């Protein structure tokens with residue numbers, strides 16, 4: 001069932017390329033192409049259905065029976081490439097990357113340990129960390145988002161929006177530059193289009209960008225402004241309608257007039273980590289460098305003598321809040337790494353148990 005189609009004369013591969021199709025997916029699709037299925041990109045997800053697009057039309061589809069039983073992490077997300085025949089998805093193509101976070105069972109509790117992975121979006125060229133220059137502005141939260149994005153091996157771009165609320169919004173840029181070394185920072189306003197042209201290069205044809213940020217940061221307003229008309233619900237209305245309650249699948253991945261694609265996300269309430277990588281080290285390079293000067297190699301920079309990091313805090317060279325945030329995220333990474341190590345050990349044990357059983361069976365047969 002097509003819900004939308006656009007008349008066009010170019011070939012289907014050209015349309016797919018515009019949606020981000022490339023050699024990586026082409027190679028994977030060939031092995032799955034069998035039963036007349038063809039590639040499409042997931043542009044929206046709801047509980048039981050997926051909105052697919054191939055650059056020519058959009059339609060709703062559901063998962064083939066055997067895919068329904070796959071682990072949660074394998075369920076298609078917005079940005080995924082799938083093989084589909086009519087309204088049935090028969091396979092998900094290996095992702096090039098994903099933005100994912102940890103999700104705890106208990107909703108809302110800030111310090112709950114993450115229990116499973118929640119994939120936010122797949123196959124991305126950049127992540128816009130959107131922060132409103134109102135009460136949403138929070139340097140420590142920006143550091144957390146940066147760590148999350150780096151841990152997933154993705155490219156962060158900071159978008160400071162609602163610049164129109166301040167006489168001199170560049171003060172914020174100065175502060176953010178110090179905490180986000182080497183990260184592109186863009187000051188924009190969706191109220192008067194200020195700075196928006198600078199975002200166009202991220203949205204060149206075939207490229208996909210996802211946005212993250214709190215609810216109310218100004219993400220959907222930004223989509224609408226960049227698009228040139230209202231394609232996403234904003235403000236009070238969007239909160240009221242509430243994504244989860246929607247019965248029809250709404251579109252999250254939007255093909256923009258600039259040629260690229262922008263994924264709007266509902267606000268993330270809790271930024272929990274899942275992937276363990278060197279995100280913390282990338283976000284806090286100056287602390288890592290200072291730590292080399294500590295007397296003890298395993299210094300925790302809390303109260304050790306000869307701690308170079310604490311010296312830097314005392315002299316005003318390093319902000320205490322930044323150090324605290326660094327330590328907190330380090331601890332979270334250690335916890336995750338330990339647990340993943342443990343579950344790897346368990347897998348290994350299970351494997352040996354299997355081998356032992358097989359050996360036993362062999363012996364019996366003799």
Ligand SMILES: Nc1nc2c(ncn2[C@@H]2O[C@H](COP(=O)(O)OP(=O)(O)O)[C@@H](O)[C@H]2O)c(=O)[nH]1
Pocket residue numbers: 161162163164165188189190191192213214215216217218219220221222233234235236238267
């Ligand atoms: N002054 C001002 N308000 C904005 C701007 N962008 C968004 N807003 C307002 O911020 C609120 C939340 O915006 P919305 O786009 O729905 O945020 P989202 O939850 O991140 O999608 C709405 O009331 C918008 O009108 C901006 O650039 N300037």
Ligand SMILES: [Mg+2]
Pocket residue numbers: 219220221233234235238264265266267
């Ligand atoms: Mg929104």
Ligand SMILES: [Zn+2]
Pocket residue numbers: 291294295299300301302304306307308309310
């Ligand atoms: Zn130290």
